[in-house]
Amino acid sequence: MSKENVMEFIKKYTMIIVLVLVTGFFAWKTGGKILLPQNINNLIAQNAYVFVLATGMLLCILTGGNIDLSVGSVVCFVGAVGATLMENKGVNVWVAIIVMLLVGLAIGAWQGFWIAFVHVPPFITTLAGMLVFRGLSNVVLDGMTISIKNELFINLFGGGAECYIPDLFGMEGFNLTCMLAGVIAVTLFVIIQLKGYLTKKSKGYETGSFSSLLIKTVVLSAVILWFAFSLSKYKGIPTALVWVLVIVLIYGYITSMTTTGRYFYAVGGNEKATKLSGINTNKVYFLAYANMGLLSALAGMLTIARMTSAQPTYGQNYEMDAIGSCFIGGASAYGGTGTVPGVIVGAVLMGVINLGMSIMGVDANYQKVVKGLVLLAAVIFDVVSKKKSE
Amino acid sequence: MAKILLEMKNITKTFPGVKALDNVNLQVEEGEIHALVGENGAGKSTLMNVLSGIYPYGTYEGDIIYNGELCKFAKIKDSEEKGIVIIHQELALIPYMTIGENMFLGNERGKKAKIDWTETYGQADVHLKTVGLKESSRTLIKDIGVGKQQLVEIAKALAKNAKLLILDEPTASLNETDSKALLDLLLKFKEQGMTCIIISHKLNEVAYVADKITVIRDGSTIETLVKGKDEINEDRIIRGMVGREIADRFPKRPDVKIGEVNLEIKDWTVHHPLYTERKVVDDVSLYVRKGEVVGISGLMGAGRTELAMSVFGKSYGTNISGKLIINGKEVHLKNVRDAIDHKIAYVTEDRKGNGLILSNPIKINTTLANLDAVSSHTVIDKDKEYAVAVDYKDKLKTKCPTVEQNVGNLSGGNQQKVLLAKWMFADPDILILDEPTRGIDVGAKYEIYCIINQLVAAGKSVIMISSELPEVLGMSDRIYVMNEGRIVGEVSKEEATQEKIMSCILKSSKGE
Numbered sequence: 097m098s099k100e101n102v103m104e105f106i107k108k109y110t111m112i113i114v115l116v117l118v119t120g121f122f123a124w125k126t127g128g129k130i131l132l133p134q135n136i137n138n139l140i141a142q143n144a145y146v147f148v149l150a151t152g153m154l155l156c157i158l159t160g161g162n163i164d165l166s167v168g169s170v171v172c173f174v175g176a177v178g179a180t181l182m183e184n185k186g187v188n189v190w191v192a193i194i195v196m197l198l199v200g201l202a203i204g205a206w207q208g209f210w211i212a213f214v215h216v217p218p219f220i221t222t223l224a225g226m227l228v229f230r231g232l233s234n235v236v237l238d239g240m241t242i243s244i245k246n247e248l249f250i251n252l253f254g255g256g257a258e259c260y261i262p263d264l265f266g267m268e269g270f271n272l273t274c275m276l277a278g279v280i281a282v283t284l285f286v287i288i289q290l291k292g293y294l295t296k297k298s299k300g301y302e303t304g305s306f307s308s309l310l311i312k313t314v315v316l317s318a319v320i321l322w323f324a325f326s327l328s329k330y331k332g333i334p335t336a337l338v339w340v341l342v343i344v345l346i347y348g349y350i351t352s353m354t355t356t357g358r359y360f361y362a363v364g365g366n367e368k369a370t371k372l373s374g375i376n377t378n379k380v381y382f383l384a385y386a387n388m389g390l391l392s393a394l395a396g397m398l399t400i401a402r403m404t405s406a407q408p409t410y411g412q413n414y415e416m417d418a419i420g421s422c423f424i425g426g427a428s429a430y431g432g433t434g435t436v437p438g439v440i441v442g443a444v445l446m447g448v449i450n451l452g453m454s455i456m457g458v459d460a461n462y463q464k465v466v467k468g469l470v471l472l473a474a475v476i477f478d479v480v481s482k483k484k485s486e
Numbered sequence: 487m488a489k490i491l492l493e494m495k496n497i498t499k500t501f502p503g504v505k506a507l508d509n510v511n512l513q514v515e516e517g518e519i520h521a522l523v524g525e526n527g528a529g530k531s532t533l534m535n536v537l538s539g540i541y542p543y544g545t546y547e548g549d550i551i552y553n554g555e556l557c558k559f560a561k562i563k564d565s566e567e568k569g570i571v572i573i574h575q576e577l578a579l580i581p582y583m584t585i586g587e588n589m590f591l592g593n594e595r596g597k598k599a600k601i602d603w604t605e606t607y608g609q610a611d612v613h614l615k616t617v618g619l620k621e622s623s624r625t626l627i628k629d630i631g632v633g634k635q636q637l638v639e640i641a642k643a644l645a646k647n648a649k650l651l652i653l654d655e656p657t658a659s660l661n662e663t664d665s666k667a668l669l670d671l672l673l674k675f676k677e678q679g680m681t682c683i684i685i686s687h688k689l690n691e692v693a694y695v696a697d698k699i700t701v702i703r704d705g706s707t708i709e710t711l712v713k714g715k716d717e718i719n720e721d722r723i724i725r726g727m728v729g730r731e732i733a734d735r736f737p738k739r740p741d742v743k744i745g746e747v748n749l750e751i752k753d754w755t756v757h758h759p760l761y762t763e764r765k766v767v768d769d770v771s772l773y774v775r776k777g778e779v780v781g782i783s784g785l786m787g788a789g790r791t792e793l794a795m796s797v798f799g800k801s802y803g804t805n806i807s808g809k810l811i812i813n814g815k816e817v818h819l820k821n822v823r824d825a826i827d828h829k830i831a832y833v834t835e836d837r838k839g840n841g842l843i844l845s846n847p848i849k850i851n852t853t854l855a856n857l858d859a860v861s862s863h864t865v866i867d868k869d870k871e872y873a874v875a876v877d878y879k880d881k882l883k884t885k886c887p888t889v890e891q892n893v894g895n896l897s898g899g900n901q902q903k904v905l906l907a908k909w910m911f912a913d914p915d916i917l918i919l920d921e922p923t924r925g926i927d928v929g930a931k932y933e934i935y936c937i938i939n940q941l942v943a944a945g946k947s948v949i950m951i952s953s954e955l956p957e958v959l960g961m962s963d964r965i966y967v968m969n970e971g972r973i974v975g976e977v978s979k980e981e982a983t984q985e986k987i988m989s990c991i992l993k994s995s996k997g998e
Contacts, residue, residue, distance in 0.1 A: 354866060358854075365844070365846050369834075369839075369841050371822065372834060372841070
């Protein structure tokens with residue numbers, strides 16, 4: 097590779113390189129403990145809500161660097177409502193789940209309405225939401241903790257001890273189902289990559305070099321297989337991982353492949369030009385925030401299932417985790433750029449830093465300092481590289 | 487021979503990968519108006535940035551000799567201390583500050599801890615009088631027009647004791663009357679001994695005001711024309727700029743049969759979105775036929791853009807009344823989507839602000855107004871999108887390495903082509919082109935004119951809004967003249983002259 101190619105490569109995959117380096121650093125510092133199957137499992141289970149929220153937050157940020165400060169409170173409120181319905185009122189689990197999703201969506205729509213159609217700045221609208229729904233959570237729970245005993249709900253959303261996809265083979269010490277799922281995923285991935293390459297070639301479009309495609313495919317496949325192998329050696333596929341994968345795949349597809357997804361990028365890139373291209377920009381804002389409400393509801397369910405309880409203090413600083421993941425993952429503070437895979441890398445990086453420092457026994461207060469500095473560094477990188485490209 | 491005030495010797499400036507200036511020499515005599523002309527990207531602005539210290543000493547090669555001494559400017563303040571003041575193309579005034587505050591921004595009167603407001607506004611008023619502004623220096627910038635703002639910029643330069651004034655495209659956003667006033671002001675300063683360097687694309691203005699004209703092409707000085715010695719006219723200057731004589735600045739249109747009326751606008755009235763009692767467009771009626779280019783001429787602020795945008799799905803204004811008839815049927819366009827669906831396209835005058843997503847690649851910009859055409863069930867076919875973009879790139883001869891290139895990295899002319907491609911892909915029958923050649927160089931202009939000819943040859947209707955009279959005269963089959971929101975004249979191609987159009991405007995002006 098020539099020098100220019102190397103620079104290009106570093107620029108394109110900065111965050112992945114950083115992630116590898118940081119993981120390597122913690123593997124060294126913790127004597128390899130961070131790479132133990134159990135810790136890999138914990139990384140996913142503990143951060144499932146971050147993945148979900150960050151995906152939603154990305155859509156808000158795409159529209160122009162707008163953030164949603166209310167997600168932590170909404171997570172808590174939805175959880176509170178759900179717990180009350182299931183445990184105190186004896187409502188059917190499925191009904192409760194649907195109500196929770198609807199409540200989240202309604203909250204998102206409420207905030208989206210003010211932002212999109214009345215043009216109240218998102219910062220103010222969601223700051224208000226942050227206060228309102230934190231307050232309402234307290235009202236609903238009456239300041240108390242409700243513990244959740246519904247087994248179905250807990251298993252469904254990845255809480256408690258049995259939060260794994262059941263193993264079909266029952267091999268001792270190794271979860272074959274999980275490994276098989278990994279192999280299938282890799283096979284599908286390779287087929288899709290190859291098919292895309294061949295279609296392009298047959299239609300005579302530019303394809304990029306085959307070797308770079310090969311390297312990318314091999315590296316990603318290896319990562320997926322190693323990941324599946326690690327989980328197989330522990331307890332298998334955590335249920336939370338399934339939720340994360342579903343959300344990531346759906347939203348990755350929407351943002352990269354559909355017209356609706358394109359509109360989010362367009363609005364963030366140049367709102368006036370988008371409007372004059374016949375696109376309803378108000379609707380785009382509305383969708384971003386309504387969707388954020390819906391995903392907050394899902395994150396709420398994951399949270400109360402994991403904790404097997406609902407408390408008025410849940411969800412605090414969740415918005416910061418989501419926003420941080422987006423910016424670390426390469427979303428621009430000005431809007432218009434950022435991808436779902438990027439955000440996932442950002443969220444994993446945050447998770448690795450958290451986990452690594454916890455294993456090392458770093459004081460929680462210093463952990464916050466480090467996380468804050470990492471976030472600042474990521475945004476500085478964005479701003480400076482933007483300036484250079486101008 | 488008068489004293490040489492400024493000499494730039496063998497200036498060479500390289501950016502990574504590009505030699506922007508290559509051994510440029512420039513001599514400016516005291517008390518003259520010296521024009522710099524050249525195509526976009528020729529290196530005029532770079533040269534002036536070297537002179538004013540924006541690119542500090544050491545980042546370029548060559549010498550700057552000013553007033554007999556070698557200068558090593560490290561920052562703008564250094565050059566300003568010597569009396570070299572540059573006024574940039576984009577106005578650098580703060581709307582919600584007064585004229586006086588703006589004038590002394592960074593150069594405040596009084597002490598650091600206590601601004602002397604009496605002194606500030608007193609001095610400001612004196613300078614305003616010099617540039618012929620009657621406004622009080624306590625007026626907010628946002629309350630005066632662009633023409634007057636440009637004069638405030640000049641007054642601001644005077645407040646810095648300018649001896650050498652550099653103006654980068656000072657009339658780019660001014661109408662003809664304001665431009666004339668500004669140029670006359672420069673001539674008046676010249677009599678008082680001020681030296682000016684003026685960068686301009688408007689060659690008629692250059693010919694009017696300049697004593698010497700230096701032509702820059704591809705980062706090198708080509709020639710310096712001296713008034714009275716060399717022949718100075720537009721064709722002569724263009725020859726220097728492009729290295730060849732453009733025999734005909736407007737391509738000949740093959741015989742296009744003009745068909746039936748395609749769009750008719752009747753009794754169209756639009757009110758200002760904020761000051762709702764003010765009529766911006768007042769009872770306008772016009773029509774355009776198939777295969778016809780209709781020009782709309784007028785001064786800045788005549789309401790042409792507002793007319794176009796209000797027709798384009800009410801994207802401007804309130805209380806819009808009047809009838810729109812397309813192909814003989816009355817239509818009501820509620821929003822931009824409606825307008826596009828009725829095969830209207832509006833190509834904005836402000837390609838950076840309202841037209842393109844600069845941070846996105848060419849292909850995404852090309853398909854934005856018609857994404858449905860490259861997608862099925864809202865899923866985008868990226869291969870098809872790429873193919874479309876390449877197709878339009880070839881058709882319009884857009885110069886770019888690939889269509890993955892971000893639009894922000896293209897030159898003005900190529901950006902304009904991408905914008906045109908975007909709207910051509912939306913497959914309209916009626917195109918409203920608002921200042922389609924603003925700020926692009928002579929060669930690209932010619933290509934845009936060719937595209938317009940192709941469009942009408944395909945039976946489309948084109949409404950072209952333009953402030954450049956030669957362009958309107960050269961391209962239109964019929965011309966409407968607009969002033970103060972009203973149509974004040976309609977002239978056919980045969981009877982149209984610059985004088986005729988200007989007199990339509992002047993006669994209709996209510997006067998200030």
